[in-house]
Amino acid sequence: MNLNLNILKTVILRKWIQSPLLPIVLVFIIAVGVATFFSVRLANKSAVSGFKLFTESLTGESDFTIRSPSGLFNEETIIEISKATGHLPVYFYPIIETSALHEGQLIKIVGIDLVSLANFPSISSSSPSIAIDDINDEGINFEKSVFLAEDFLNKNNLSRGEQLKLNQGSSSHTYKIKGSIVNSPFRPTAPSNLILMDIRECQNFGSLKGKITSIQGFVPEGGLKERVLNQTRSILTEWAKSSEFIIESAEDQKKATTEMSSAFRLNLTILSCLALMVGTFFILQSMEASIIRRRGEIAILRSLGIPPSNIFKIWLTESLMIGFMGSLLGVIIGFVLAQAVVRAVVGTVNQLYYEITSSGASMDWGEASLAIAFGIIVSLVAGYLPSREAAKVEPASAAKSGSKEGGSLLFLTPRVGLLLLAIGYAFAFIPPLTIEGKPIALGGYLSALFIVTGWGIFSTMLFPIVTKMLPKNPSSIYTKSQFRNPKGRHRLAVAALVAAFGMSSAMGILIASFDKTLNSWISQVLRADVYIAASKGNNSDTDLYIPPDTWSQFLDKETEGMDLLRQRRITFKNKKVWLAGTERNTSSDRKLQLSWINKPEKEILAEGDTWISEPMMRKFSLSTGNIISIPTPVGYQNLTITGVYADYSNETGTVMVNRRFMKDFYNDNSISNAAIYLNPQTNPDEWVNKIQKKFPNIFIRTNKKLRNESLEIFEQTFSVTYALESIAILIAVIGLGLTMTGLLLERKNELINLRQIGTTRSQIAKSAMLEGLTLSIVGSIGGIALSLSLGWLLIHKINVQSFGWTLTPSVPTLSIFSLFALMLTISSAVSWLVGKKNAILDFELTSK
Structure with missing residues (x-):
């Protein structure tokens, strides 16, 4: 760009030096968004690069x-x-x-x-x-x-x-x-x-x-x-x-293995964009507020012959500078943050997919460049409309301090929001896109984008309804006057609050649904008193087993019977899945109870039959009655699918067969796991201690302990999500403060007049608080509507297409209303402080 550096220094950098808080906050918002995106990308890369073919460290990559x-x-x-x-x-x-x-x-x-x-x-x-x-x-x-x-x-x-x-x-x-x-x-x-x-x-x-x-x-x-x-x-x-x-090839092997976690990693990456998406709204309106504050200077520049194209370039350059500095800072913060994020991601990948040895994330300049580019693009997108508005300022506007529109016209009509919602809901019904045999919920992600934007715009129709609920006093009368013809920044602030509140609450709905579903599933599946495993956890890369001469000793006079399981990794249609040989307890009525998606006519797994997990059914488009060929050391064996059961222990898919299948075709009489049913009078802890002393190298847990560990794994899986939610809310609150600052600065002359006729600072602060409270109420109500829509989309579309799991919907009403109350409280406090500060400034101007 051929810019006049002196003008850039005079108009932009001078203001930065005089009032550094606003550019610092904008840089911080970009930095937080980029840091979140970059840290998750680094953690995901570590989860892939951390997987090594063990033989490569001995011979290098084979041909x-x-x-x-x-x-x-x-x-x-x-x-x-x-x-x-x-x-x-x-x-x-x-x-x-x-x-x-x-x-x-x-x-x-x-x-x-x-x-x-x-x-x-x-x-x-x-x-x-x-x-x-x-x-x-x-x-x-x-x-x-x-x-x-x-x-x-x-x-x-x-x-x-x-x-x-x-x-x-x-x-x-x-x-x-x-x-x-x-x-x-x-x-x-x-x-x-x-x-x-x-x-x-x-x-x-x-x-x-x-x-x-x-x-x-x-x-x-x-x-x-x-x-x-x-x-x-x-x-x-x-x-x-x-x-x-x-x-x-070795690359084929690594790709086939790491693809198992691709849906998990993709969803984390998309979630990490949340902070930047919310930040975009606030950067846009903050840039507009900056232009409103400097309309006089812009008009003078126009009077001096500076063409609109140069004005546009100068303000877009400010966005570029904010984006560049914020992105650089974000990469630094993101690298530090990634060391914590990688532990959560690696723990989940180790537990559910494959073994990796990464303990930290190393710097990747390719990912850093992508994050920097992403941050700069977001900043330029946010600065485009304000820069265009700056270019439209006429020389005759030198004496004006306000703007007729007060913001981007794009957000001025709920009709646009209604149209975007209709498009978004239509996208939700697009089948997943399959790339290299891997389903990607592209329609679901596009639907989410349109629904988030649509509800953000459509929610502004609530302004008249909410303002009617305000108390009747001088402060609220002034507040109501601002919403008779709400400005673009009002609408932008609501859109950002709706996005932050709605997306955070939607993740809360998804997590609550997982929690309800898993608790129900665990209660259904974990009915034995004691559980024994050859390895700790569900590590998919271990082939440890318990030999027959050991597991045969689990049955004694203190037990009623046991369920046995032998799991092996096999390749089915070029994808790695589990083959699970099961033998259910026949010594008493107590036995493994599965949670059925398609229940078989008889709950007896006969030879030649198989039950498959729901992810297996969805991943390979299978159904009951289909015949599948399963590889064994003695050749492929045909099995008829007679049932489909829910399984949340893995998303790769499981083929369940009678354990005799493992003995006949794998010559394997060992087990991976055993579920022990004790006599009513037997103390589980004492029995566990006895077996543990006898066989110290196997892992033994009581029902209660295994249940707690299962739920801990669930919490670990969503630990990164909790952090992303908090960051989005943090940016939303900071952004609201910036919005109120811009709005009050725009109304500088009005506030001076109010002070001259005797309005106190407290009344102005209260009016600002009511204005911020109105924005927060509208944003939160719209956010609740958005959360219900996104929750439905995540549970019934994206989750099913990505992971193949059916979840029971659950809305955490208490958590959502607690967030609602928290948003209103913080927003009111921030708006009151901003109002009081601007009232002091206006009083000083009046005195002069």
């Missing part, structure tokens, strides 16, 4: 991976693959991954041929992940030996040659620490919970003799690598069609 959709497969498969690829220079590394516990900490164990691993640099530019000296130190003997991540060694004060105890199920194993995993700039840093074993030792540890979980393929570096790699992929893809194996 391709071969795995079975059922999980484990026979190691002899590598012979078939070698025959299929013939003489092509391709190297195959069989891998087995399993889990264990060390002093309660979850450990991921990778088994690989250690001699081959030490010689890996011969086909790659990467340095070895274990030192050659460690391999040859005591001869090639890896029995009862492990290699640990350097970070793990340091944190646990361990060193080479010491013993390490690992627990799996009810058994414990002791290993000698043979060395450390060497980090390399060519590979991701080894996660702190990674342990490396020789493949044979790992198979023995996990009772997985002859089994592997994947085969990593590498093509040597060189000019022919791409050609050889394409040939290999073509051959293996053809081979996989008949053998039903999956051939994929």
